[in-house]
Amino acid sequence: MCLYSYDDVRDREIVGLIAACLAYGRVAQILNSVYQVLAVMGESPRAYITDTSEKVIVAHFQGFVHRFAKGPQLSALLVGVKQVIDDYGSLNACFLDGVSGGDETVAPALTAFSRKIIAASMDGCDPGHLMPCPEKGSACKRLNLYLRWMVRHDEVDPGGWLGISPDRLIVPLDVHMFRISRHLGLTRRNQASLRTAIEITDGFRKWSPSDPVRYDFALTRFGIRKELSGITALMMALDG
Incomplete structure (x- = not known):
């Protein structure tokens, strides 16, 4: 995972958001697109974001294409990230600004986080589908994956963010997780919505109250690796 290449969490949080927002399509295509962006940013994505003007960012990515995302949408995302970092100091701090002690999950804070980046993006263009918003009912798989990467810390997820408890995370619900969750x-x-993702997470919470999303990586191997049975995948997850 490209996030492990960045020891500074200020770089990692930017790389993670870019990788998560582009995480649709074939894995090889996703990685190619992510590394295209990182190649432009150089050794420190944080320095690139904070030191590069909006005009130059737009010029750097005008020819970018990732499936149906084009340069303007990516530039809008990066400009939004630039602005919220200017305002809050980091993406972690921006996210924490939307956290309330009474929230059972990260969904309200994730909605506020998404709104802030969209509102801060370029005039006349926004990130579009690259930055989904939970308030519309979407499972927001990519943004919940981002939070899993940044909040949890183990052999799978590098972590780095502070102030967010893993027990509030929501499972990143994709077609593989949806299928195995129904099977179990x-x-x-019948729909892979945010409500469905929260319901599935509640089920995992019965097994691991403090870290319900810990099962995500192992269980989604079942959907990707066809030789695994549902029970095998479950046992792998429980042993993980």
């Missing part, structure tokens, strides 16, 4: 009886819902 964690949900009977």
